[in-house]
Structures are given as C-alpha cells and as structure tokens.
Amino acid sequence: MSDISHCRLHKQGFAQAYAAILESAGPAFSRILRYLASIDAPLSANTQTRPPVQQAILVHCTAGKDRTGILLALLLSLLGVSDSDIASEYALTDLGLASMKSQFVKRIMENPAFASGGEGEGLGEEGARRMTSAREENMVASMGMLRRVYGSAEGYVRGVCGLGDEEVGRLRRNLVVVGGGGEGRLGEKGKVEERVGSAL
Numbered sequence: 001m002s003d004i005s006h007c008r009l010h011k012q013g014f015a016q017a018y019a020a021i022l023e024s025a026g027p028a029f030s031r032i033l034r035y036l037a038s039i040d041a042p043l044s045a046n047t048q049t050r051p052p053v054q055q056a057i058l059v060h061c062t063a064g065k066d067r068t069g070i071l072l073a074l075l076l077s078l079l080g081v082s083d084s085d086i087a088s089e090y091a092l093t094d095l096g097l098a099s100m101k102s103q104f105v106k107r108i109m110e111n112p113a114f115a116s117g118g119e120g121e122g123l124g125e126e127g128a129r130r131m132t133s134a135r136e137e138n139m140v141a142s143m144g145m146l147r148r149v150y151g152s153a154e155g156y157v158r159g160v161c162g163l164g165d166e167e168v169g170r171l172r173r174n175l176v177v178v179g180g181g182g183e184g185r186l187g188e189k190g191k192v193e194e195r196v197g198s199a200l
Contacts, residue, residue, distance in 0.1 A: 014138035015145040018070045022146070022156065029071055030161035032059065036075075037163070037170040063104060065093045065134050073139060074146070077153035078168070079176050083143040084136075093134035104132045 036057065061067040073086045097104070108114055108128035150156040157163050163171075 012141065015141040017066065018142040019145050019149065021067055021070050022074075022149075022160070025067065025071070026160040026162075029074070030163070032071065033075070033157060033161055033163060033171060034167060036174060037167040039174055063097060063100075063132070065097065065132075069093065069134065069139065070142060073143060074153050074156060075171070075175070077143065077146070078157055079172060083140055086143065087136040087139040090134050090139040091136045097132070097134070101129075101132050105129055108132070 105128045
C-alpha cells in the first residue's frame, strides 16, 4: 500500500472513531457544555455587571486525546476557532503524551488483534503507535466529518446535546475573550468577531 493510501485510511479511521464518539457521547457532552454555560462570574459591586469568567476548567479522559480531543474541537469550533487552529492544538497532544506513548502502545498490544500483528490494516505494533498519535490531518478530517453529518458544531450541540439559544450564547460569553476584556461579540452568522483567544 502506498504512503498516500495509508495516510488516507488512517485519517478516515480517526474520523470514523470520532464519529462513533460523537454519536454516543451526546448525554455526557451535554452535561459538560451545560456546566460550562452555567458558570457565572460574580456581579461587580460598582457596575452590577458580570466580568468575563476567570476560572480554569480541566477536561480529560484516559489519554486526553480522543474523547477530550473531539469534545474540545467541537467546543472550539462552536466558539469560532478555525479547523486549522483546532488541528494544531490537537497535534500538541503528541508532545504532551510523548513520555507515556510506550505505555499506551504496550497496553494496546495486549489486545490479541494487535499482538498477533493481525491480518487487517492497522494492526500490530505500528497500528498501535498510529492509534496513540494526534496528527493534525486526523483532526481536520474529523472536523470535515462533523460538518457532513451535523452541519456544524452548533448543529451537533443543538441537535444532539439539546442546547438552546440561551445556553449557546452563554457558552460564547463565558469562553470567548476579546480585546479590552469585554464579553464576546457575535457578528454575522454567529461568528465571533475580534477574537483574541479562548478562555480554555
């Protein structure tokens, strides 16, 4: 098999795996997103307005790559972050997990399908190493899958997680930081304007 074909299968495999996570994780993702939407900063004594939320939030799973990766990709996309920026952030996982990669590969190799080298594509130690990777192109393919299946991150959040206008608006208000420290401002088609960064 050529390197190009192999890479295409690898990206499709991640997109399929992340599609399965999105399909089954609606209730769990809904709880997390609703929690993030519910956080309120205290009222300012002087102005009776709420400043941007100043709290840290830790989201993780076993390796912090797949379930966490697709949840945060979904959230960042909802907040208006580009696919390329999301994919770049996701790829940093390889750096963060580098010291643990051999442990993950060893654990995966305990599965008989991997240990035997298998007859199918992606099995054996090389397949286990690919499973533990976090490549930009895999997340780009997964974001494409998200749009094909759900229309957008917002389509998933509304249709699968059941969030409404108020909750989506509160997520954006709570998690988008704009120049001047004010609340996120939504422009045409709900895209965040003058985005400086995400509070994640």
